[in-house]
Amino acid sequence: xxxxxVKHLPLKIIHDLAHPADxxxxxxxxxxxxxxxxxxxxxxxxxxxxxxxxxxxxxxDREWALLAVLADACTVEGMRLWIYDERGxxxxxxxxxxxxxxxxxxxxxxxxxxxxxxxxxxxxxxxxRGHRKFLFAGLYACSADGTxxxxxxxxxxxxxxETFRDAIGDVTVCNTGTSPAMLCxxxxxxxxxxxxxxxxxxxxxxxxxxxxPDAVRAFIDNTYERYxxxxxxxxxxxxxxxxxxxxxxxxxPSFMSCYINEGLNPxxxxxxxxxxxxxxxxxxxxxxxxxxxxxxxxxxLREELAALFFGSxxxxxxxxxxxxxxxxDLYEQSFFAQISDWCARHNVDFSGHILLEDNIRYHTVFxxxxxxxxxxxxxxxxxxxxxxPPVVRQFAIKPKLVSSVAHAYRRPHVMSEVxxxxxxxxxxxxxxxxxxxAQYAMGVDTFTYYYGTNFxxxxxxxxxxxxLGRIDETMTGTPAPxxxxxxxxxxxxxxxxxxxxxxxxxxxEEYAAEAELGTVMDGLLDRQCDFDFIGYDVxxxxxxxxxxxxxxxxxxxxxxxxxxxxxxxxxxxxFSRLASAGLNILTVPDKDGLFKPAxxxxxxxxxxxxxxxxxxxxxxxxxxxxxxxxxxxxxxxAAGRAVLVCNTCEDAVxxxxxxxxxxxxxxxxxxxxxxxxxxxxxxxxxxxxxxSLPAFRTFAVREKGENR
Numbered sequence: 001x002x003x004x005x006v007k008h009l010p011l012k013i014i015h016d017l018a019h020p021a022d023x024x025x026x027x028x029x030x031x032x033x034x035x036x037x038x039x040x041x042x043x044x045x046x047x048x049x050x051x052x053x054x055x056x057x058x059x060x061d062r063e064w065a066l067l068a069v070l071a072d073a074c075t076v077e078g079m080r081l082w083i084y085d086e087r088g089x090x091x092x093x094x095x096x097x098x099x100x101x102x103x104x105x106x107x108x109x110x111x112x113x114x115x116x117x118x119x120x121x122x123x124x125x126x127x128x129r130g131h132r133k134f135l136f137a138g139l140y141a142c143s144a145d146g147t148x149x150x151x152x153x154x155x156x157x158x159x160x161x162e163t164f165r166d167a168i169g170d171v172t173v174c175n176t177g178t179s180p181a182m183l184c185x186x187x188x189x190x191x192x193x194x195x196x197x198x199x200x201x202x203x204x205x206x207x208x209x210x211x212x213p214d215a216v217r218a219f220i221d222n223t224y225e226r227y228x229x230x231x232x233x234x235x236x237x238x239x240x241x242x243x244x245x246x247x248x249x250x251x252x253p254s255f256m257s258c259y260i261n262e263g264l265n266p267x268x269x270x271x272x273x274x275x276x277x278x279x280x281x282x283x284x285x286x287x288x289x290x291x292x293x294x295x296x297x298x299x300x301l302r303e304e305l306a307a308l309f310f311g312s313x314x315x316x317x318x319x320x321x322x323x324x325x326x327x328x329d330l331y332e333q334s335f336f337a338q339i340s341d342w343c344a345r346h347n348v349d350f351s352g353h354i355l356l357e358d359n360i361r362y363h364t365v366f367x368x369x370x371x372x373x374x375x376x377x378x379x380x381x382x383x384x385x386x387x388x389p390p391v392v393r394q395f396a397i398k399p400k401l402v403s404s405v406a407h408a409y410r411r412p413h414v415m416s417e418v419x420x421x422x423x424x425x426x427x428x429x430x431x432x433x434x435x436x437x438a439q440y441a442m443g444v445d446t447f448t449y450y451y452g453t454n455f456x457x458x459x460x461x462x463x464x465x466x467x468l469g470r471i472d473e474t475m476t477g478t479p480a481p482x483x484x485x486x487x488x489x490x491x492x493x494x495x496x497x498x499x500x501x502x503x504x505x506x507x508x509e510e511y512a513a514e515a516e517l518g519t520v521m522d523g524l525l526d527r528q529c530d531f532d533f534i535g536y537d538v539x540x541x542x543x544x545x546x547x548x549x550x551x552x553x554x555x556x557x558x559x560x561x562x563x564x565x566x567x568x569x570x571x572x573x574x575f576s577r578l579a580s581a582g583l584n585i586l587t588v589p590d591k592d593g594l595f596k597p598a599x600x601x602x603x604x605x606x607x608x609x610x611x612x613x614x615x616x617x618x619x620x621x622x623x624x625x626x627x628x629x630x631x632x633x634x635x636x637x638a639a640g641r642a643v644l645v646c647n648t649c650e651d652a653v654x655x656x657x658x659x660x661x662x663x664x665x666x667x668x669x670x671x672x673x674x675x676x677x678x679x680x681x682x683x684x685x686x687x688x689x690x691x692s693l694p695a696f697r698t699f700a701v702r703e704k705g706e707n708r
Contacts, residue, residue, distance in 0.1 A: 001466065001673040002466075002470060002473075002673050003466055003469075004466060004469030004470055004472070004473050005045075005469075005473075006045035006046060006078060006079065006080055006242060007045065007080070008045070008469035008470075008472040008473050008476075009043060009044055009045030009046075009465055009466070009468070009469045010043075010044055010045065010436075010446075010447040010448070010449055010465055010468060010469075011044065011045060011046045011047060011048050011080060011082060011446070011447070011448045011449065012039050012044045012046075012047050012048070012448075012449050012453065013047070013048040013049075013084070013417070013448050013449060013450055014035070014047050014048070014049050015049065015050055015053060015084060016050075016052055016053055016054055017031060017032060017035060017049075017052075017070070018054075019031065019052075019066075021055045021062075023066075025065065025066065025069055028066050028069055029069050029072075029073060032069060032070045032073045033073050033076070033077065036073055036074065036077040036079050037077060038453070038458070039079070039453070040077060040078070040079065041458050041462060042453070042456075042458050042461035042462055042465065043461050043462035043463070043464070043465025043466050043469070044079075044449075044465060045079065045080050045469070046074065046079040046080025046081055046082065046242070046246075047074070047079060047080070047081060047082070048082040048083070048084050048249055048448050049067075049070065049081070049082070049083065049084060050067075050083060050084040050085070050086075050087075051063050051064060051066075051067045051226075051227075051230070052066070052067075053087045053088070053095070057087045057095040058087075058094060058095060058097060058222060058223065058226055059097075064226070064229075064230040065230075067230055067231070068230060068231060068234075071231055071234045071243055071245070072243065073243075074242055074243040075234075075241075075242055075243025075244075076243070077242070078242045079242050079243070080240075080242055080246055081234065081242075081243055081244065081245050081246060082245070082246055082247045082248070082249055082351070082448070083227055083245055083247070083248050083249065083348075084248075084249045084251070085223050085224065085248050085249060085250050085251070085352070086223070086250070086251055087203075088200075088202035088203050088205075089200065089202055089251040089252050090196060090197060090200070090207060090251060090252040090253050090254060090355070091219075091250040091251045091252065091253050091352070092207060092208040092210060092215070092216070092219050092253050092335075093197075093205050093206070093207060093208060093219070094218075094219050094222035094223045095205075095270075096205055096206075096270050096271070097222045098208050098215060098218045098219045098222055099206055099207075099208065099215075101218055101222070102214065102215055102218040105208050105209055105212050105214060105215025105218060106190050106191075106192075106206055106207070106208065106209060106215075107190065107191040107192075107197075107206075107207050107208060107209045107210070107255070107256045107284065108188060108189070108190060108191060108209060108284070108285045109188070109189055109190075109191040109256070109257065109282045109283060109284055109285050110135060110186050110187065110188055110189075110282070110283055110285045110305070111128075111131070111186070111187050111189060111280035111281060111282045112184055112185070112186050112187075112280060112281050112305070112309045112310075112498070113125050113128060113184075113185045113187065113280055114146075114182055114183065114184050114185075115182070115183045115185075116142070116146060116180060116181075116182055116183075117139065117173065117174075117175040117180070117181050117182070117183050118175065118180055119175055119176075119177055119178050119179060119180065120174075120175065120176075121174070121175055122172060122173065122174045122175075123139070123172070123173055123174075123175065123183040124170050124171065124172045125137070125170065125171045125183060125185040126170050126171075127167075127168060127169070127170070127187060128187060128189075128277075128278050128280070129274070129276060129277055129278065130189060130190075130193070130274055130277040131187040131188065131189040132168075132187070132188045132189055132190070133166050133167065133168050133187065133188055134164050134165075134166070134167040134168070134171055134185055134186065134187050134188075135165065135166070135186045135187065135188055135302055135305070136163055136164065136165055136185075136186045136302040136303070136305055137162075137163065137164040137167070137171040137173075137183065137184065137185040137186065138156075138157075138158030138159075138160065138163065138183075138184055138306060139158055139159045139160045139173050139175060139181045139182070139183050139184075140156055140157075140158060140159065140181060140182050140183075140184060140306055141159065141177075141179065141181055141182075142180055142181055142182040144180070146180075146182060147310075148182055148184075148306060148310045148311065150307075150311065150312075150313055150315065150316070153315075154313050154314060154315035154316075155304075155307065155315055156304070156306040156307045156310070156311055156316070158306075159175075159177060159181055160173045160174075163302075163303075164185070165302065171183070171185045184305075184306055184309070184310075186302070186305045186309075187280075188285060190206070191207065191256040191257070191282070191284065192206050192207070192256075192271070192273060193273050193274055193275075193277045193279065194259035194260075194262070194277075194279045195207070195256040195258070195259060195260065196252070196254060196256060196260050196261065196355065197256060198265075198266075198273050199260060199261030199262065199263075199264045199265065199266075200261065200264070200266055201264065201266060201267075202266050202267075202268075203266050203267075203268045203269070203270050204265075204266050204268070204269045204270060204271060204272075204273055205270040205271050206270075206271045207256055209284075209286065209287050210253050210254070210255065210331050210334060210335045211255075211284075211286035211287045211289070211327065211330035211331050211334050211335075212286075212287035212334060213287070213333070213334040213338060215287075215334075216334050216335050216338050216339070217338065220338065220339065220342055224248065224339070224342055224343075224346075227245075227248075228346055231245060235346050235347055235348055236347060237347045238347075245348050246348065246349060247343075247348055247349035247350065247351040247378070247379055247415075248339075248343060248348055248349070248350060248351065248352070249351050249352045249381075249415075249417075249448070250339065250350070250351070250352035250353075251352055251353065251417075252353065252354060252355040252383075253335060253354060253355070254354065254355040254356075254366045254367055255284035255327065255331070255365070255366060255367065255368075256284060257282065257283050257284035257365050257366065257498075258282070258365050258366060258499070258503060258504045259279055259282070259500065259501070259502055259503075260502060260503050261502075262502055279500050280500055281309060281497075281498045281499050281500045282498055282499075282500065283308070283309075283365075283498040284327060286326070286327050286330045286331070287330065287334070289301065289326065289327070289330065290302065292326060292330065293322065293323065293326055296322075296326060297322045297326075301323070304319045307319045307320075308320055308323055308497075308498070309497060309498050310497065317494040317495065317566075318494075320493060320494055320495065320496060320497070321490065321493050321494045321568075324364050324368070324492075324493035324496065325369075325493055327368060328364075328367075328368025328369045328372060328373065328493075329368075329372070331367070331368050331373065332368065332369075332372050332373050332376070336350075336373050336374070336376035336377070337376050339376075340376035340377065340378070343378065344378075349377075349378035349379045350376065350377050350378050350379070351377055351378065351379035351380070351381055351415050352377070352381055352415075353380075353381040353382050353383050353402075353415070353416075353417060354366075354367050354370075354373065354374075355367060357370070357382050357383075357397070357398045357401065357402065358395055358397070358398060359397070359514065360397060360487075360488075360489070360492065360513075360514055360517060361492060361504075361506050361510050361511070361514050362503070362504070363489060363492060364489065364492040364493050364496045365496055365504050369489050369493075369535065370401055370402070370405060370487070370489070370535075371405055371408065371487060371489075371533075371535030371536075371537060371538065372535070372537065374402060374405040374406075375405060375408070375409045377411070378411060379406075379411060379413045379414065379415050379446065380402050380405050380406050380411060380414060380415070381402065381414065381415030381416060381417065381446075382398045382399055382402050382414075382415070382416050382417070382444070383416065383417040383418075383419075384398065384399075384416050384417070384418050384419075384435070384439060385419055385420075385421040385422045386420075386422045386423070386435065387418070387419070387420035387422075387423055387427040387431055387432050387435040388423065388427065388431055388435065389431060389434035389435050389437075389438050389647075389648035389649075389650075389696050390629065390648050390649065390650065391422075391435075392435045392438040392439060392648065393438055393525075393629065393631065393648040396442055396521055396525060397517075397518075397521065399414070399416065399439050399442035399443050399444050400442050400443060400521070400531070400532075400533060401487065401533050402414055402443070403442065403443020403444065403479075403532075404443070404487075404532040404533035404534065405533075405535075406443070407443075407479045407481075407532055407551075407553060407555050408532075408534065408535070408538045408551055408553055408555065409553060410553045413445055413446045414443050414444045414445055414446065415444070415446040415447070415448060416439050416444040416446070416447055416448070417448050417450065418435070418436065418439070418447055418448065418449055418450065418451070419449070419450035419451060420432065420451065421450070425451075425452070425455075429456055429460060429464060430695070430696045430697075431696060432451065432455075432464070433464045433467065433468070433671075433696065434646075434647075434648060434695075434696025434697070434698075436468055437468070437471065437646045437696075437697075437698035438631060438646050438648045440468070440471055440472070440475070440633075440644065440646070440698075441631035441632070441633045441644050441645075441646040441698070442631060442633070443479075443633070445472050445475075445476070447468065463671075464671075466673075467670045467671040467673075468670075470670040470673060471644065471670045471698065471700065474637070474642060474644075474668060474670065474700045474702055475633070475635050475637065475642055475644055475700060476635070476637060476638075477635035477636050477637035477638065477642065478554070478555075478635065478636045479532065479555055479634075479635065480530070480556075480620060480634040480635060480636050480641075481530050481531050481532040481555065481557045481634075482529050482530050482531060482557060482558065482559075482614065482619055482620065482621075482634075483524070483529065483531045483557050483558065483559045483560070483561055483610075483614065484531065484532055484533070484534040484539075484549060484557045484559070484560045484561065485517075485520060485521070485524070485531050485532070485533050485534070485560075485561045485563065486533070486534060486535075486539070486560065486561065486562050486563065486565070487533045487534065487535045487536075488513055488517065488563055488565035488566075489535070490536070490565070490566055490568060490571070491509060491510070491513040491565040491566040491595075492510055492513065494509075494566050495507045495509040495510050495566075496510060508592070508594065509566070509594050509595075512564070512590070512592045512594050512595075513563070513564065513565050513566075513595075516563045516564040516565075516588070516590065516591075517563045517565075519563075519588070519606075519607045520561060520563045520588065520607050520610065522607065522628075523606075523607030523608050523609075523610050523611070524561075524607075524610060524611060525631060526626050526627070526628040526629075527608075527611040527623060527626040528621055528622075528623045528626070528627065528630060528631075528632040528655075528657075529610075529611045529614070529619070529621075529632075530620075530621070530632055530633055530634055531557070531561070532555060532557065534549075534551070534560070536570075536571065536574070538551055538552070539560075539574060539578075540574055542578075543581075544578055544581035544582055544583045547582050547583065547584065547615075548583075549578065549583050558584060558614060558615055558618055559583070559584040559585070559586055559613075559614055560575075560578065560583055560584070560585045560586070561585075561586050561587065561610060562575070562585060562586070562587040562598045562601050563587070563588070564587065564588065564589070564590035564594070564595045565595055566595060567595075567596065567598055567599075571598075572598070572599050575598050575599055575600045575601065576599045576600045578600070579599070579600025579601070580600070584602070584613075584614070584615075585598070585600050585601040585602065586601060586602050586603075586604055586610055586613050587601040587602070587603055587604070588603065588604050588605075588606055588607050588610065589603060589605075589606070608626075618660075619660070620634045620641065620643070620659065620660055620661055621634060621643055621657055621658070621659055622657070622658040622659075622686075623655055623656065623657060623658070624655075624656045624658070625655070625656070627653060627655045629647065629648050629649035629653065630645065630646065630647055630648070630649070630653055630655055630693070631644075631645075631646040631648060632644065632645055632646075632657075633646075637702075639702065639703050640661070640662065640663065640702075640703040641659075641661040641662055641703075642700055642701065642702045642703075643657070643659060643700065643701040643702075644698060644699075644700050644701075645657070645691060645693065645698065645699050645700070645701065646693075646697075646698040647693035647694070647695060647696060647697055647698070648696070649695060649696075650695050650696075651695055652692060652693060652694050652695055653692075653693050654690065654691065654692045654693075655690075655691055655693075656688060656689070656690045656691075657688070657689045657690075657691060657701070658686045658687070658688050659680075659686060659687045659688075659689065659701060660685070660686050660687075662687050662701070662703065663703060664703060664704045665680055665687050665689070665701050665702065665703065665704070666701070666702060666703070666704045666705075667689065667691065667699050667700070667701055668699065668700045668701070668702050669697075669699055670698065670699075670700065671697070675704075676699070689701065
């Protein structure tokens with residue numbers, strides 16, 4: 001069988017090659033060489049690694065010299081090399097050094113403490129344990145059930161003159177009115193207790209403010225610059241050959257703007273935490289966010305905290321939209337753009353993944369606008385902790401969204417950090433392989449493994465990894481989606497309210513928008529209709545040519561699908577312009593009646609009818625009968641059109657595909673490294689194939705050998 005080049009093979013994550021602190025370089029060199037040869041025999045193309053976390057992380061000259069030994073061995077053994085940028089995760093702390101050297105760079109948040117005050121009574125709120133100061137406090141009109149009520153202008157205005165800005169004493173007010181009121185005190189604290197940086201599987205450690213450029217710069221100085229100094233001959237300009245650092249892998253940075261993983265306590269504690277500290281509704285308070293907010297939007301953020309936390313109506317939606325957009329933009333420039341620029345200057349790619357790509361409801365509160373953040377990654381990525389193919393299919397938004405960002409910004413590769421963590425490592429070999437193929441069919445082409453080295457026997461590992469590599473050899477090319485689906489992050493930025501609930505609490509609008517988006521995705525994927533997501537910035541820069549939407553990166557599709565969502569005036573104008581230019585814009589009814597239909601969009605009966613509303617003659621792939629569980633991806637390769645067909649089902653599946661764009665197609669089995677013996681039917685200008693796919697298997701339809 002063909003053994004793929006290492007550039008097509010997966011990478012093994014190895015954070016520490018265990019060794020005593022006084023190991024001799026020659027002994028370590030042999031240990032590294034033996035490890036790399038074993039991995040190569042198992043079908044791996046390289047490693048993701050870091051300087052030892054066990055022996056004075058980042059500050060041991062001896063360990064930096066040993067890392068150079070490992071890099072040299074990668075060159076000799078023909079293995080690829082990536083660098084993991086943190087001691088554990090989340091990335092940014094440099095194992096605690098960032099905040100040791102720059103304590104002012106710690107993540108900060110704002111919480112809200114409330115007390116109901118009846119007419120004629122006095123309300124008092126003391127600064128809670130572990131909190132630094134009050135930013136603002138106000139007394140607000142409320143209904144009988146305690147819901148804050150806006151004034152006639154839609155704003156939430158305090159009934160008392162005192163605002164308690166930067167107070168550290170008690171907040172005390174008297175309700176001189178005739179109706180109940182709610183005292184809301186907004187206090188600042190360091191974001192630590194209850195958050196992801198305490199509750200993870202590695203270590204409890206205080207975390208940086210990812211919107212603070214100086215904190216991120218300190219992280220770069222402590223980590224990235226030290227790697228550059230230690231590996232100067234392994235970070236050269238030009239084509240990346242084995243042993244050259246290809247990429248830096250950053251892991252799960254976030255705002256820390258939510259409480260998660262209650263009860264999950266890591267094995268080590270770097271920074272003690274206070275279990276008695278009360279956890280109130282919280283949001284991240286970015287670096288210089290107040291001045292930035294006033295400069296950009298022209299109004300005072302502190303005076304709008306009640307609207308931000310509790311408000312309803314158009315004014316409150318505007319405040320939340322402005323705030324969450326700003327937080328995303330600050331994060332983008334501070335963390336993603338800054339690290340990306342450093343990597344570009346040092347001839348390496350910026351890669352990794354961020355926290356909780358799983359669900360669009362989480363994007364606003366944990367990260368922000370994925371299209372804007374991940375466009376700075378040269379190899380954007382995800383993690384996939386699931387190794388059951390049907391479950392991977394359920395998490396389609398992860399690979400589909402991040403690969404869409406890659407396509408939109410001409411990024412040739414998409415990474416996935418893979419494991420069977422959710423299954424406790426207990427999956428079959430075919431399940432593992434099927435889960436990787438499913439991700440490939442949704443846009444991932446670079447895999448970094450947390451699967452154990454001994455998860456399979458050596459020859460078996462090589463068989464599966466080589467098959468995955470042959471898929472990449474066959475399918476490497478440019479994306480060819482049939483349609484675009486709009487990424488409706490604006491809806492969540494308008495409606496998300498801070499909460500003390502685990503993973504946040506969400507409004508009916510957020511739940512509805514999430515569900516409607518999932519229904520649209522399922523309606524397309526179950527009908528083997530490949531799609532890319534598209535964000536506002538990319539869409540606004542795209543043009544319509546011959547009825548097709550063409551992005552600045554040259555990705556083209558015949559229609560734009562708008563899931564039910566909120567539509568700003570800018571979005572409405574854009575959709576109208578594209579429709580007037582001849583683009584087919586489709587949407588589906590909002591069954592909850594929460595959103596207005598988009599201007600210029602044709603309303604289909606339901607998500608199942610979206611594919612029927614397309615120009616089916618122009619589809620690269622058509623199926624006679626929708627086949628849920630089968631994923632299809634089309635690429636334009638150097639040899640011509642290629643289609644990947646992946647069965648995520650636990651049983652064999654038979655389906656009929658009608659294909660256009662082929663001269664002489666053949667069906668290729670990458671596991672067997674051989675074409676399947678049958679001849680397609682040619683009718684009405686298209687090739688028709690009837691495929692039988694075993695459970696968890698993947699075939700590729702490609703041009704026959706003489707045409708490739």
